Amino acid sequence: MPFDITRVRAAYPALAEGFAHFDGAGGTQVAAGVADAVAETMRGAVANRSTAYPPGRRAIELVAAARHAVADLLGAVPEGVVLGASATALTYTVARTLSRDWRAGDEVVLSRLDHDANVRPWVQAAEATGAVVRWAEFDPETGELPAAQYAGLVGPRTRLVAVTAGSNAIGTAPDLPAIAAAAHAAGALVYVDGVHATPHGPTDVAALGADFYVTSAYKWSGPHLAAVVADPARWEGLRPAKLLPSPDSVPDRFEAGTPSFPLLAGVRAAVDHLAGLDPAATGDRRARLLAGLAAARAYELDLFDRLLAGLAARPGLTVYGAAARRCPTVSFRVDGQPPARTAALLGQQGVCVSSGDYYAYEYFQRMGLRDSGGAVRASLYHYNTAEEVDRLLAALDRITAPVA
Template sequence: MPFDINRVRAAYPALDEGYTHFDGAGGTQVAASVTEAVAGTMRTAVANLNSAHVPGRRSGDLVAAARQAVADLVGGTPDGVVFGPSATALTYTVARTLSRQWRPGDEVVVSRLDHDSNVRPWVQAAEATGAVVRWAEFDRETGELPTAQYADLVGPRTRLVALTAASNAIGTVPEVDRVAAIAHEAGALVYVDGVHATPHGPTDVAALGADFYVTSAYKWSGPHVAAVVAHPTRWAGLHPAKLLPSPDQPPQRFEFGTPSWPLLAGVRAAVDHLAGLDPAATGDRRTRLRAGLAAARAHEDQLFARLLAGLTALPGITVYGAPRHRCPTVSFRVAGHTPADTAAALGESGICLSSGDYYAYEYFTALGLRNSGGAVRASVYHYNTVEEVDRLLAELDRLTVTGVTDGTGLGREESIR
């Protein structure tokens, strides 16, 4: 069945404002069913977790339903799902907890392709314990993260390998399963940043070989809450610093303070929304999620191929990276414009995207671009259309003609062709 883009877009009220959104990598718009679930929970009597009365039991039901939803989304088990305010906060929690077992001379492997949230917590934990940080490098031309280097980086003292399932800067999809196999053979754990990968196709944490997999709901049509997923036995052996009276059993012992019941209701609603992207799909929610996300990805790939071909055809535009396998995300620069001015000029036209380093700190530093503004990022999501891609390309074509902007985003005449 063809992807019904009109049906999909109708589920996002924010799109009615008329802006064109190519900033899904920074956060997607929210599905109507999610806002309804959040608001509905706030209108309902809900109390802190308590089995003595109905409002307290409702809270428990909300948490359980959200855990099951995330488990269905990524292929885990509900008692292995830990919630937190952000992927960064959760990664710091895991890093601080795991590093309690590290000793001087132990090693951790991080990647220069990753978002800094999957770099700095591990680097700082290593510094605090005397562990050694080893770096996986990306190919400067292609943006690939070569798998072969991990055979040299991982050894008997390696305690953890952290890498992304998809670059939030240029979309590169590394061979996570093969890297995980190398790490596991040496007895190391694997922490996978799935924040950018999860919205763009079916996920199976077991197939990836991820011991820990982190994802953020606001990147897949949901609210600002995140989850890290691991096998329950993995959590059982870890003991974070926590308040004495707080729950001591996993996954609760990794969740600090009272969770947001409305946001957890939104998580479940967002997963249900994704499960409905292919109306012809049948079966349980996990099956429907795989079908819906596969259909959405096919739609995104068509749009992204059109966008990438258009960008590379425009004079004065430099596209960074050309990985063989990628999510529908690209970073580029327009000659004669700073990335910030390019984004501002497009914003004046109602086209929303990002500029800067988007926390891909090591990537842009390695390319020598960070201090001069990074790049402009366009990220396709399943509610984007062919017409929107063409509109973005047309505006970029106009910018290459009108030339350098003056910081206001309005531009001044200076041909760069």
């Protein structure tokens, strides 16, 4: 059945304010059920985790429910879901923990296409241990990250390959199974940044070949919390720095401090929201998530084609990236106009876009764009409409029209 955009948009109260949101890569608007779940949890009696009384047991249930929800979203198991404040914080935790076993001369392979949250923690861990950083390069014309290069990058000393599932700058979705196969053939682990990719289609961490996969709920209609998933047996072999009295079990020992129980309720609600995107879907929550996110991806890519065609038809614009498989995200520049100025002028018309490097530091450095302001980013989400795409294009026409 057709994607019911009217029904979908009705689930987002913030859209009533009238802005056209093309900033989903920086964080989506929150679904009503998420806000309700957070508020309801904050109004109720919740204590720290304890089996001694109902408010403490509620806290235990909230953590378990969030783990189950993330596991259903990603095709993981609840016992392998580590929850945390942000993808950056979680990646630092994993990097510090994994690198305890690295030695001088070991190697890590990173990508210049990645968000810095999947670059700098590994660079710094390598510096601290004497490991060598090797770089996978993207094609500056297409934005593709060729998987074939990994055969020459990994070797017997490679300990880890870190790579994005979807570029937050230009949308490129690399061939992760091929990259993971090369890494695993050399005995290396694969850490996948799924922050930008997760909102834009079904995810199966095993099919991707990810040993670790990190995602952020605020990129898929939820609150500002994140999760990194791995096989529980993988977590069992790792010993993070932790407080002595804190739990030593997996996955708890990787979660420092007391979590935000209301926000965990929001994580579960966000996954339930995504599972309801296709009202005709049946089966368990995982099955409904696969159907709903597949429908949302098809809808988003149709909109993205409309946006790309509109940008290409406008003179005076430079568009970056043209990968064959992409998340619905594009970066561009208006000739002769600083990206921050473009974003501000569009913002005055109620069109929300990002500007700068969006933490895709290596990409913009390699493209020679970072020092001059990066680019403007338009990122679609399943609540955007064709009318909003046309609104963005018309707004661009107004700010690029010659002065009479």
